[in-house]
Amino acid sequence: MKRRELLNKTLDRVALGAVASSVLELSDLWSVALSLSASEPTRPTPIDGKDSVARERTADGYAMTYEWTDRSGREWRLEFPIERSAYREAADETHGYLSGFEAAKASAHAERLTETLVNASAMGESVRRSLPESVLLDGAIGLVHSLEYATDAESMGAPDYIRTVEETLVDGCGDCEDLTYLLVGMLSQPAIGYRTAMVILPGHMLVGVHRDDLPAVYADAPTLPGGTYVGIECTTSRPIGEFKDEPVLAVYGDGVEYIDQSAITDTGEEFLRDPTQFQTIADASAKRPH
Secondary structure, three states: OHHHHHHHHHHHHHHOOOOOOOOOOHHHHHHHHHHHHOOOOOOOOOOOOOOOEEEEEOOOEEEEEEEEEOOOOOEEEEEEEEEHHHHHHHHHOOOOHHHHHHHHHOOHHHHHHHHHHHOOOOOOOOOOOOOOHHHHHHHHHHHHHHOEEOOHHHHHOOOOOOOOHHHHHHHOEEOHHHHHHHHHHHHOOOOOOOOEEEEEEOOEEEEEEEOOOOOHHHOOOOOOOOOOEEEEOOOOOOOOOOOOOOOOOEEEEOEEEEEOHHHHHHHHHHOOOOHHHHHHHHHHHHHOOO
16 A cells, blocks of 8 residues: 555664654654554545635545635635545555656546536526636636645655545645646546646646647747647646746656756756656657657
């Protein structure tokens, strides 16, 4: 189990006397240990009472409630149940960055969440009607922005942990990769149907959406290197097309869309914390015609 492996690695570090230099807090270790010893094999990350996310345990899962305000000031409320078995199965999966991206696009829960959003209406509207595409996009981005940003060290006691869509929704938090996968999962579903990409910067990740798929209001949004995709930040509220001032190392959508080998060389270890995660990018890049 993915979280059991996490605990084992932590215990190994304790045995080696690495506690003083570890970013793991004893409370994090204790919560992981409790989740393994309890009757429920995997427990969600505690929610700190944030108003935007509420989680109620039901007989067979979790009743999630999300409330948020989008960039245009519209208030949203969405209720979404997730089966406990689905959360357990998701937590048992082990993903790298690329497989996490593909899993998000194929997530049945991302599809159901998107359909729920499409059929919803912003709070305060007396008549339910089909939402304009631009409003739906703002709603999806707003939902992701409403979730708490938490590093893997803070929320999982590990330097790197890839959450699935299901885990992020139930945990109510995630880092840049987790939140990117959630938005990718939503925007890639048939109900919205965008062509999406994973955009990799040094120590950061964001969503790319094909420029031809965005609503007309974003026709002038700046594109990412390569000219095909427009970036969307998932951890900070920035205008569509604007993102952290760092070089774009790679854009991975339907295969490698763009790669900057010289920038990757310059960033070195920061990009290749785990080189196996990006072997597919390297292999695909080598096969591209030059």
